[in-house]
Amino acid sequence: MIYSLKGNITHVGKDFIVISVHDIGYQVFVANTLNFQKSDENIILYTYQVTREDEQYLVGFKSIAEREVFVTLISVKGIGPRTALGALKDANPDELIKAISSNNVSYLKKLPGIGQKAAAQIILDLKGQLVEGSKGDPHQYEEVREALKTLGYRVKAIDDVLSTINEVDASTEDIIKIALKKLGKRT
Secondary structure, eight states: OOOEEEEEEEEEOSSEEEEEETTEEEEEEESOGGGOOOOSSOEEEEEEEEEOSSOEEEEEESSHHHHHHHHHHHTSTTOOHHHHHHHHHHSOHHHHHHHHHTTOHHHHHTSTTOOHHHHHHHHHHHTTTSSTTOOOOTTHHHHHHHHHHHTTOOHHHHHHHHTTOOOSSOOHHHHHHHHHHHHHHHO
């Protein structure tokens, strides 16, 4: 297993970079190519080697924390390397950990390739693995969603607002207050 590569970036593609290490160019898929530029400076890229029956490729990360979140995400049933990379493109590791710890299905659903079922599976499988002592009721954000629907807010507006709230230790009432403030600013 290749854990890291140290070299310079010789090419930046749509969803990959090429890093040259001792005259060998490694194609490495990354979450966001905007984080990388062609350069003569050496960088360290932490990697994960994906090996499937019909393909092999490297996935790269700027930090060990990002790599660890990726590896943890792909351990969830139904979440593959491409989906995990897509999630890391739109959210940093801290945001993902916070969403999982706070049972925020709405936040996870906004990430590419993750629907209601996958978001629930991620929370079920990873709650407590990424952060010790995480709190929150698994149904808390659903309760908030239903309460806001009862108050007459549109489902799309509710989901948009809930996808921005990641409060690990907040009560249901606290989340409702935060959501109402955000919904009030939108109208």
